[in-house]
C-alpha cells in the first residue's frame with residue numbers, strides 16, 4: 401500500500417485528542433459543530449484546541465446546513481484551515497461559502513448506490529475537496545458519523561476524480577487497509593471507528609487506524 405495516505409480524524413473534543421492525532425501522523429483534525437452530534441464542541445473549546453494544534457495539521461470545521469450568521473460566528477471565533485459542509489448544501493451554496501470565507505471547502509457526498517456518484521462530478525465544479533461518505537439511514541439524527549460503510553466496489557476503478565477526495569463512512573483500524581485497496585483512496589476520514597463510546601476518542605484506536613493506512 402502507498403505510504404502517503406492522508407488521514408483525517410473527525411470529532412475531536414479534548415487537547416489529548418489533538419495531540420494524539422498529530423503525533424500519530426494524521427493530516428487533518430476535524431471539529432464538529434452540530435448540536436445533535438455527541439461530538440459537538442463549542443466555539444470556545446474548538447478555539448482552544450485549534451490554537452494548540454501544531455503547524456501543518458489542517459483544522460477542519462464540520463457544519464451541517466449552516467447559514468451565514470453561524471459561519472460568520474464560527475470563522476470569527478476559531479482559527480480554521482478548511483470548512484467541511486456535511487448537509488444538503490447546494491453547489492451554489494458551496495460556491496457562496498467558498499467566496500465569503502476564503503477557506504477551502506470540502507463537500508460531503510452521501511453514497512448508497514451508483515446513481516449517487518453523479519453528485520461527485522456536479523460538486524467537483526465548486527468544491528476544493530470531496531468527502532465520499534455513506535448516505536445516512538432514513539430518519540437518522542446525524543447526516544454522518546453513523547459508523548456505516550457503503551459498498552466500496554462502487555468506487556473501484558474510479559480512483560481519479562477532478563478534485564481531491566476522501567473516503568469516509570464506517571472506517572475502522574480493521575477495515576481501512578481493505579477500503580483503501582478497493583477504492584484507491586489516497587485520503588481517509590474516520591470518526592466513530594476510533595471511539596470507545598460515542599464522542600469519546602480512543603488514543604490506541606487512533607494510532608492503530610493511522611498505522612493500518614501505511615501497511
Ligand SMILES: O=C(O)c1ccccc1N[C@@H]1O[C@H](COP(=O)(O)O)[C@@H](O)[C@H]1O
Nearest residue numbers: 410437544545546547569570590591592
Ligand atoms: O461525526 C459526527 O458526529 C458527524 C455529525 C454530522 C455530520 C457528519 C459527522 N461526521 C462525519 O461523518 C464521517 C463518517 O463518520 P464515521 O467514521 O462513519 O463515524 C466522519 O468522518 C465525519 O466527517
